[in-house]
Amino acid sequence: MVDLSIAIVNWNTKELLKVCLESIFKQTRGLDFEVWVVDNGSSDGSGEMIKKEFPPVRLIENMTNVGFTKANNQILRQSSGEYVLLLNSDTEIIGNAIKELFDFMEAHPEAGAGGCQLLNRDGSFQSSCGRFPKLISIFFGGEVVNRFFKKIFKNRTFFAEYGLNEENHHSFQNVDFVKGCCILLRKLALEKAGLLDENLFMYFEEMDLCYRIKQQGYKILYSPGPKVLHLGGQSSRFVGETVFRNLNSQAYLFRKHYGNAHVFALKWVVAAGSLIRVPIYFLIFTLATKEKRILIRPKLIWNLYALKWFARVLI
Numbered sequence: 001m002v003d004l005s006i007a008i009v010n011w012n013t014k015e016l017l018k019v020c021l022e023s024i025f026k027q028t029r030g031l032d033f034e035v036w037v038v039d040n041g042s043s044d045g046s047g048e049m050i051k052k053e054f055p056p057v058r059l060i061e062n063m064t065n066v067g068f069t070k071a072n073n074q075i076l077r078q079s080s081g082e083y084v085l086l087l088n089s090d091t092e093i094i095g096n097a098i099k100e101l102f103d104f105m106e107a108h109p110e111a112g113a114g115g116c117q118l119l120n121r122d123g124s125f126q127s128s129c130g131r132f133p134k135l136i137s138i139f140f141g142g143e144v145v146n147r148f149f150k151k152i153f154k155n156r157t158f159f160a161e162y163g164l165n166e167e168n169h170h171s172f173q174n175v176d177f178v179k180g181c182c183i184l185l186r187k188l189a190l191e192k193a194g195l196l197d198e199n200l201f202m203y204f205e206e207m208d209l210c211y212r213i214k215q216q217g218y219k220i221l222y223s224p225g226p227k228v229l230h231l232g233g234q235s236s237r238f239v240g241e242t243v244f245r246n247l248n249s250q251a252y253l254f255r256k257h258y259g260n261a262h263v264f265a266l267k268w269v270v271a272a273g274s275l276i277r278v279p280i281y282f283l284i285f286t287l288a289t290k291e292k293r294i295l296i297r298p299k300l301i302w303n304l305y306a307l308k309w310f311a312r313v314l315i
Contacts, residue, residue, distance in 0.1 A: 004033040004102055004184075005081030009071040011040040013089045014049055016231065021054050023093040031099045036079060038062060038071040068202035073195045081187065086206075088181035090231040094119075097226035101184050104223045112189030112218025113210055115178025116226035117169060126230060129175040129222040130164045132207060133250070135265055139273045173222040176214070180206030182228045185213075192216045197256075203249040211257055243305035244312075251313070271310040274303040 006024060010017050017037070024035060035057045039047045041064040050059050060074055072086055083105060085098065097116060105114045118128040164175070183206055193212040196205050210220045247270065254262045281300040285293055 001080050001082060002032045002034050003081060004031055004083045004085060004098070005075070005079030006033060006035045006085045006087055006098070007072055007075040007079065008035070008037045008087050008089050009040060009068050010037055010042060010046050010089045011065055012042045012044045012046070014042065014044040014046040017046055017089040018049060018053065020087070020089050020091055020093075021050075021057065023091075024087075024098070025054070025056075027093045027096055028098045029096055031102060033098070034058060034079070034081065036060070036075040038074055040065040040067075040071055067198070069196040069200050069205045070198045073198065076190065076195050083187060084185045084190065086180060086183050086185065088230065091182060092229040094227045094229060097228055100226040101223065104221070104225070105184055105186065108219070108221055110219050111221040112186050112193070112213035112216065113178060114184045114221045114223065115175075115182060116222070116228055117224045118179060118182065118228055118230045121229060121231055123229075125166050125169065126232075127164070127179070128169060129173060129178040129220075132176045132211065133253075135262070135269045138250075138266065139269045169222075170224055172224070175220050175222050177207045177210035177220055178222055179230075180209075181230050181232070185209075186218070189213050189216060189218045193218075199252060200249050201245060203246045204253045205249075208253055208256065240305045240308065243302055244309050247306060247309045267310055267313055270306055274306040274310070277303045278307070 008017070008020065021035065021037075035054075036059075037050055037057050038060045039050070040062050047059060047061050050057050060071075062071065062074075076084060083102060085101075101114060101116050104116075105111055108114070115129055118126040120126050164173070190213075193209065193216050197208050200208060214220060251263050251266060254266050278300065281296055281303065285296045285300055288296055
């Protein structure tokens with residue numbers, strides 16, 4: 001048994017995966033670890049690159065894209081680490097962050113899962129943890145809306161997406177979940193809670209797992225010390241399928257843990273929030289400069305597809 005098994009799922013992110021693996025082997029010291037990669041039927045030569053440049057990596061090659069949860073479970077069933085780190089291929093380790101996160105979990109045996117501070121490519125803040133979603137935060141969700149309410153309510157987290165704002169990320173937190181792009185799992189807690197739910201192809205799988213880990217009496221802890229760069233959304237395109245998959249996963253999570261009444265309410269909350277945001281984003285897009293339009297366009301498209309999703313699920 002090793003101290004840690006690192007699990008990475010890849011789908012056509014060859015160059016990003018290379019950077020990720022380089023950072024793991026270059027930065028991680030003082031830890032007995034193994035690295036697993038599941039390649040989900042990539043067509044960009046990812047598998048060949050791993051075999052040639054990273055022979056220590058234990059590679060599983062799937063013929064097709066079986067999804068994030070199923071691929072991770074392939075590793076979880078075979079890995080030998082006392083802990084398992086689920087790590088996205090579009091991440092880059094800063095310093096000895098993996099060892100720091102491992103030490104943090106060792107110092108907190110009450111934790112079933114732990115996470116660290118995620119950063120954007122330029123080193124700016126990225127949301128890394130939070131509370132389980134509530135209908136009110138979904139209705140008022142989104143970075144732009146959150147910034148607006150922050151000006152009015154200062155540091156109150158009532159309207160913050162998933163209940164935590166940037167200030168909360170500067171200190172140790174006992175949270176409901178940490179982001180799945182970098183989550184360290186205690187193997188014993190995982191054995192009690194069960195593997196990732198394969199009904200979730202991707203999105204919200206970490207919330208579901210953290211929910212079940214907490215049900216087993218463990219805590220989910222966040223440490224601001226270790227830091228990892230995360231680009232985000234590199235293995236999926238911003239298309240209708242992505243929006244539908246995201247919202248379907250959220251609805252599944254609500255149905256599984258809160259019941260059908262909450263799912264019914266969720267659908268209408270998503271629709272109402274999007275109905276409010278679409279004309280606002282459209283107006284901003286119309287008046288914005290070319291540079292600002294690049295930022296507004298994805299938000300506008302997301303909400304338009306959310307309305308289309310709402311129409312579909314009502315039929």
